[in-house]
Amino acid sequence: MDGNATYVRDSGELASDIPTETMFELFDPQKNYSSAKLTYTWDLGNGEVIQGTEPVVRYHYSTSGNYTLRLKVGVDVTKYAPAITGVYSMDVQVLDAIKHIELRGPSDYEVSQNTSLAFHVDGSPPMWVCWRFLPNCEPDPMGGCTLTMLYENTLRLNHTFTSTGVHCLDISVRNDISKLQSSFSLYVRRSNNPHKLFILSCAAILVATFSFITVIACRPLHHSRSQIAASSNAVFLKNQDSDGQSAIRLNFSSVERGEKEPLLSQHGTQYCS
Incomplete structure (x- = not known):
């Protein structure tokens, strides 16, 4: 349900800032106190004391906490007999x-x-x-x-x-x-x-x-090597040595920019029998 519903259990749990009603019930099956005058003194345990002739008290606790509710009941049977006093107490827990x-x-x-x-x-x-x-x-x-x-x-x-x-x-x-x-x-x-x-x-x-x-x-080093290789000419020479055997020598000659030289240079007789 919407809103809040507050109820009191037998354990004595109460809600703060919620009106509470407590009743004292006299058990007198033989009617011994039917004509007696009773007075009630309620000590709520928070410094507040309520006195009256009714067995019902209405009050509320403003803050949560643990309290002891005490009730002192005075009974005047006759005007000649001394008053009878009974004290009752109950621990209550007040919750928000x-x-x-x-x-x-x-x-x-x-x-x-x-x-x-x-x-x-x-x-x-x-x-x-x-x-x-x-x-x-x-x-x-x-x-x-x-x-x-x-x-x-x-x-x-x-x-x-x-x-x-x-x-x-x-x-x-x-x-x-x-x-x-x-x-x-x-x-x-x-x-x-x-x-x-x-x-x-x-x-x-x-x-x-x-x-x-x-x-x-x-990568400048690799780039320079590529340029050097591109600007060089390979000259293949086949000459006859002194023993009559042929040998191939590989020479590299640098070519300046702008000069042209054939890739294969022939010197003397290339093939000898």
């Missing part, structure tokens, strides 16, 4: 009722990103929390919720939205004295960086291009 759930943070998020949501619950822990996300706020009567035990006043949820639009978050929180249900509307938008992949691809291409230019610029 759950009155509000607050979302601390933005109400709009991005799709496909791990989102952290923080909520403040102003009740006395421990509390049982049951929550579920509804895409596009469509009701799901058959769907369940995730149950979590909360030992503090801050609830943190991690969720990744898979679609854009308005989503709803239903939260139900209860402790020993109260229960509160609430719903939050969350707007999910597209990512602010739709071209992130394109930018990364362009950056990779630029890095590869610069690397290639750097490698080319750092």
Whole structure:
């Protein structure tokens, strides 16, 4: 149900700032005190004392904590007999009722990103929390919720939205004295960086291009050798040695720029029999 419902259990747990009514019931089956006058002195344990002739007292505790409620009952049977006094006490625990759930943070998020949501619950822990996300706020009567035990006043949820639009978050929180249900509307938008992949691809291409230019610029030695080889002429000479056997010698001669010399120079008789 919406709002908070506060109730008192037999264990003596009460809610702070909630009107409370306590009644004293006299058990007198033989009617011995039917004509007696009774007085009641209520000590609430917080410094407040209430006196009266009614067996009912109405009060409330402003702050949570542990208190001892004491009742002193005075009975005047006759004007000649001394008054009879009875003292009764009970320990009570006063808890804070759950009155509000607050979302601390933005109400709009991005799709496909791990989102952290923080909520403040102003009740006395421990509390049982049951929550579920509804895409596009469509009701799901058959769907369940995730149950979590909360030992503090801050609830943190991690969720990744898979679609854009308005989503709803239903939260139900209860402790020993109260229960509160609430719903939050969350707007999910597209990512602010739709071209992130394109930018990364362009950056990779630029890095590869610069690397290639750097490698080319750092090879002057190999480039010079290529030029020297291109500007040299090979001269093949076949001469006859003194033993009558032929030998081939390979000589290199540099050619200045602008000069021309045949690749194969012939000197003397090339073939001898």
